[in-house]
Amino acid sequence: MPENDTIPSAVQAAVARHSHDAANLVQILHDVQNQLGHIPEQAVDQVARVLGIPPVKVAGVRGFYHFFHDRPHGRYDILFSDNIIEHFQGKQELLNYICTQLWVEPERVSEDGMVRVGSTSCIGMSDQGPAALVNGLPVTRLTMERVTALVDLVKAGKPPAEWPAEFFQVADNLRRADALLGEPLERGAGVRAVLEKGADGMLAEIDKSGLRGRGGAGFKTAVKWDFCRKAVDTGAECQEVGGTICDNTAATVRYVVCNADEGEPGTFKDRVLLNSYADLVFEGMTVAARVIGARQGFLYLRGEYRYLLDKLNGILEQRRRDGLLGERILGTDFSFDIAIHLGAGAYICGEESALIESLEGKRGTPRNRPPFPVTHGYLGKPTVVNNVETYASAAKVAAKGGEWFAQIGTAQSTGTKVLSISGDCERPGVYEYPFGVTVRQVLADCGAKDIHAVQVGGPSGTIIGEAEFDRKIAFEDLATGGSMMVFGQGRDVFEAARNFAHFFAHESCGFCTPCRVGSRLIAKGMDKIASGHGTCADVEELKRLGHLTRTMSHCGLGQTAANPVMQTLEKFWDHYDKRLRSKEFEPSFDLDKALETARKITGRDDAWAHISAD
Amino acid sequence: MSDNTITIDGQAVPFAPGQTIMEAAMAAGVYIPHLCHNPEFTPHGSCKLCTVTVNGRNAASCTMPAAPGMVVQNDTEELNANRRALTQMLFVEGNHVCPFCEKSGNCQLQAMGYFLGMMDPHYDQFYPPRDVDASHPDILLDLNRCILCELCVRASRDVDGKNVFGVTGRGPHTRITVNSASGRLGDTDMAVTDRAADVCPVGAILKKRHGFEVPIGQRTYDHKTIKDVHMEEAGK
Numbered sequence: 001m002p003e004n005d006t007i008p009s010a011v012q013a014a015v016a017r018h019s020h021d022a023a024n025l026v027q028i029l030h031d032v033q034n035q036l037g038h039i040p041e042q043a044v045d046q047v048a049r050v051l052g053i054p055p056v057k058v059a060g061v062r063g064f065y066h067f068f069h070d071r072p073h074g075r076y077d078i079l080f081s082d083n084i085i086e087h088f089q090g091k092q093e094l095l096n097y098i099c100t101q102l103w104v105e106p107e108r109v110s111e112d113g114m115v116r117v118g119s120t121s122c123i124g125m126s127d128q129g130p131a132a133l134v135n136g137l138p139v140t141r142l143t144m145e146r147v148t149a150l151v152d153l154v155k156a157g158k159p160p161a162e163w164p165a166e167f168f169q170v171a172d173n174l175r176r177a178d179a180l181l182g183e184p185l186e187r188g189a190g191v192r193a194v195l196e197k198g199a200d201g202m203l204a205e206i207d208k209s210g211l212r213g214r215g216g217a218g219f220k221t222a223v224k225w226d227f228c229r230k231a232v233d234t235g236a237e238c239q240e241v242g243g244t245i246c247d248n249t250a251a252t253v254r255y256v257v258c259n260a261d262e263g264e265p266g267t268f269k270d271r272v273l274l275n276s277y278a279d280l281v282f283e284g285m286t287v288a289a290r291v292i293g294a295r296q297g298f299l300y301l302r303g304e305y306r307y308l309l310d311k312l313n314g315i316l317e318q319r320r321r322d323g324l325l326g327e328r329i330l331g332t333d334f335s336f337d338i339a340i341h342l343g344a345g346a347y348i349c350g351e352e353s354a355l356i357e358s359l360e361g362k363r364g365t366p367r368n369r370p371p372f373p374v375t376h377g378y379l380g381k382p383t384v385v386n387n388v389e390t391y392a393s394a395a396k397v398a399a400k401g402g403e404w405f406a407q408i409g410t411a412q413s414t415g416t417k418v419l420s421i422s423g424d425c426e427r428p429g430v431y432e433y434p435f436g437v438t439v440r441q442v443l444a445d446c447g448a449k450d451i452h453a454v455q456v457g458g459p460s461g462t463i464i465g466e467a468e469f470d471r472k473i474a475f476e477d478l479a480t481g482g483s484m485m486v487f488g489q490g491r492d493v494f495e496a497a498r499n500f501a502h503f504f505a506h507e508s509c510g511f512c513t514p515c516r517v518g519s520r521l522i523a524k525g526m527d528k529i530a531s532g533h534g535t536c537a538d539v540e541e542l543k544r545l546g547h548l549t550r551t552m553s554h555c556g557l558g559q560t561a562a563n564p565v566m567q568t569l570e571k572f573w574d575h576y577d578k579r580l581r582s583k584e585f586e587p588s589f590d591l592d593k594a595l596e597t598a599r600k601i602t603g604r605d606d607a608w609a610h611i612s613a614d
Numbered sequence: 615m616s617d618n619t620i621t622i623d624g625q626a627v628p629f630a631p632g633q634t635i636m637e638a639a640m641a642a643g644v645y646i647p648h649l650c651h652n653p654e655f656t657p658h659g660s661c662k663l664c665t666v667t668v669n670g671r672n673a674a675s676c677t678m679p680a681a682p683g684m685v686v687q688n689d690t691e692e693l694n695a696n697r698r699a700l701t702q703m704l705f706v707e708g709n710h711v712c713p714f715c716e717k718s719g720n721c722q723l724q725a726m727g728y729f730l731g732m733m734d735p736h737y738d739q740f741y742p743p744r745d746v747d748a749s750h751p752d753i754l755l756d757l758n759r760c761i762l763c764e765l766c767v768r769a770s771r772d773v774d775g776k777n778v779f780g781v782t783g784r785g786p787h788t789r790i791t792v793n794s795a796s797g798r799l800g801d802t803d804m805a806v807t808d809r810a811a812d813v814c815p816v817g818a819i820l821k822k823r824h825g826f827e828v829p830i831g832q833r834t835y836d837h838k839t840i841k842d843v844h845m846e847e848a849g850k
């Protein structure tokens with residue numbers, strides 16, 4: 001417990017560092033937690049008082065994000081990535097082993113306040129998993145050996161800063177580079193091009209390139225930028241969750257936002273882009289800023305990638321020194337700067353309007369739309385939100401021209417796609433292909449043999465079996481944000497779907513009924529089937545729930561939460577069939593399970609302490 | 615079709631610019647079932663009961679602005695089945711004890727269940743552990759009944775200017791909290807005369823010492839459907 005008198009100074013410093021602006025609340029809370037280890041009630045009160053907002057609001061934000069804590073959470077906070085790929089690689093055994101060695105229960109801080117071992121949604125390391133976040137930093141390639149060493153370090157009380165550096169090494173694993181990542185772009189080439197061509201000229205190039213958003217949905221980038229640059233403050237009242245007050249009176253201010261939340265399980269290509277191609281990404285953001293007329297940009301970096309923060313800030317600093325960022329870029333009257341905002345563990349903040357709420361220092365609740373971010377985004381101002389890879393591609397288009405780009409890929413999906421490949425293959429990692437490549441080709445290149453199924457685009461995407469391996473990676477066929485998880489023969493596709501169902505239930509923001517309750521009911525239904533108590537009636541119920549969440553939910557999370565279950569039911573029925581009871585119906589109340597507490601109390605586990613299921 | 619008109623289930627409904635589908639519908643005497651919407655407060659859009667099909671796509675009518683020529687389906691079998699399922703979800707998600715709840719008969723969740731022909735909770739009960747806060751001298755806060763409509767949050771913030779209520783947690787752990795360091799309602803500046811004290815559609819915020827003043831059987835929804843009550847309130 002921090003001393004009470006350190007709280008005011010920690011808070012003062014954090015609030016001052018973020019210019020006393022309540023819109024930076026998430027960043028402020030990060031700083032407070034860095035100093036105090038958690039965010040105690042007194043700090044909430046202090047922050048609220050200094051910022052002049054109600055404490056209940058600050059507490060609400062603290063309570064929304066996984067990585068914020070209202071009580072001490074151990075000197076060592078070890079969170080295993082919960083992706084299905086890592087499960088298949090033995091994550092659970094490793095986690096259990098650590099727990100026994102350290103005498104702790106999963107998800108609970110040890111009695112002495114030393115350590116917590118738990119799980120967290122995919123941390124973007126499944127090409128080098130199993131992996132875990134230790135005090136926020138990724139430890140990769142966990143084996144029994146590494147875990148044993150880790151246990152010894154914890155027992156010896158060594159702080160993670162003194163652990164072997166190789167524990168924290170994150171490899172790019174870039175295995176195939178094409179038009180985007182293959183030839184380096186001279187620093188500043190994109191910025192020079194946009195200054196030369198001007199906003200109209202550059203927008204025409206982006207349009208000619210046919211570039212579509214790489215975050216998954218594939219919206220045409222030129223159209224988005226054009227909407228945004230044409231949007232003017234109408235003075236109309238914004239309809240936003242929480243009743244944001246937006247200032248529509250000043251001359252139109254616009255913002256450029258880069259979505260680096262990369263939360264879709266099995267995706268890690270943005271990690272590599274940011275680690276090794278950050279200049280390209282910032283270059284693209286600067287191009288966008290010139291086109292739409294923005295002075296300020298944000299990179300929203302997922303909390304799991306905090307280890308990249310210093311490096312990225314260094315690159316921004318270098319760009320400022322080189323005159324590529326900041327006031328009067330390259331001596332022109334164009335000024336633009338970029339700030340990095342750190343997320344705090346919330347998949348939903350990848351959804352663009354939730355991301356903007358988070359940027360504004362709020363709970364990451366998706367907004368009601370319309371209005372859309374292009375007209376009412378950050379602080380109610382016109383805002384462009386694009387994926388990391390979209391900006392990198394835009395920079396290339398700026399420098400090399402729209403026509404060059406349009407020749408690559410297919411007619412409807414121009415350019416290349418960077419894929420994150422993990423699972424049962426010899427060479428997991430990042431692969432760049434022109435759009436139109438078949439799944440079969442990709443599988444061959446990464447050394448995947450005897451493959452049962454491939455999850456394309458993550459849990460919210462599409463699962464395909466052998467019969468569909470000739471389908472193409474393209475918006476007109478298999479659209480994907482980049483995740484590609486390979487399941488070999490013998491892998492349990494049902495277990496994958498169940499893992500994904502729990503992922504969505506866990507990551508639901510909780511705003512709307514169909515997703516908040518429905519995703520949980522789906523996960524429970526899958527658990528019932530997994531436990532051997534499922535019947536055909538449960539399958540029918542899952543289908544109804546799937547339809548309901550898909551059609552009634554507020555945002556893309558709820559609308560796709562049932563995808564894994566619905567698709568595996570359709571394409572991999574045998575995985576369900578073999579688990580179902582022949583009976584029509586079975587109650588989900590499990591009498592035997594209800595006796596668990598009694599067994600624990602009495603310390604019994606003999607046959608008489610159980611009730612048979614039949 | 616004239617400019618500022620939409621159709622709802624084939625009926626032409628005029629709207630004023632800026633109106634939502636819900637506002638236009640209610641003004642025209644067309645009922646769209648709703649729980650988190652209350653015409654006195656900023657639209658919220660969380661319960662999703664008011665979902666309608668707009669030009670083939672579903673949208674919450676309480677937040678969707680009406681636009682010329684929209685073709686809206688509202689009173690369809692499928693939408694009503696979905697609304698019933700959502701109501702059932704709200705029931706099983708909390709701990710609802712209608713037979714001995716003070717709000718019984720005046721509760722909009724219960725009334726919605728009746729209106730939509732809900733015969734049972736259908737889903738397995740979650741039985742969540744939730745807080746009861748009796749610290750306030752005049753008000754009882756029993757979150758076992760809360761359906762997260764955030765009307766208390768909106769009322770306290772926008773009408774009372776107090777921010778007594780807020781939301782915290784996330785996903786299945788989302789919950790209403792109170793603006794005091796202790797987390798107790800008794801330590802806030804809430805007054806029983808606040809708008810937030812009588813805005814709750816269910817029995818989560820109750821006034822103390824006013825229990826069972828009207829006997830069960832003679833309460834609002836014992837005589838009228840929620841549709842009748844809402845349409846009367848809308849002056850229709």
Ligand SMILES: Cc1cc2nc3c(=O)[nH]c(=O)nc-3n(C[C@H](O)[C@H](O)[C@H](O)COP(=O)(O)O)c2cc1C
Binds near residue numbers: 212218348
């Ligand atoms: C639940 C959810 C999570 C999302 N996560 C991401 C993400 O991590 N990264 C991303 O670029 N887009 C994500 N998106 C899509 C964004 O909302 C948005 O469409 C995208 O950032 C637009 O960029 P683009 O046009 O360049 O693809 C997500 C959408 C939803 C519904």
Ligand code: SF4
Binds near residue numbers: 366510557
């Ligand atoms: S669909 Fe899920 S994530 Fe999206 S708003 Fe509703 S509860 Fe939140």
Ligand code: SF4
Binds near residue numbers: 764766
């Ligand atoms: S306490 Fe009542 S008014 Fe407040 S959110 Fe819950 S149900 Fe709605």
Ligand code: FES
Binds near residue numbers: 659665674
């Ligand atoms: S009434 Fe519209 S979402 Fe609740």
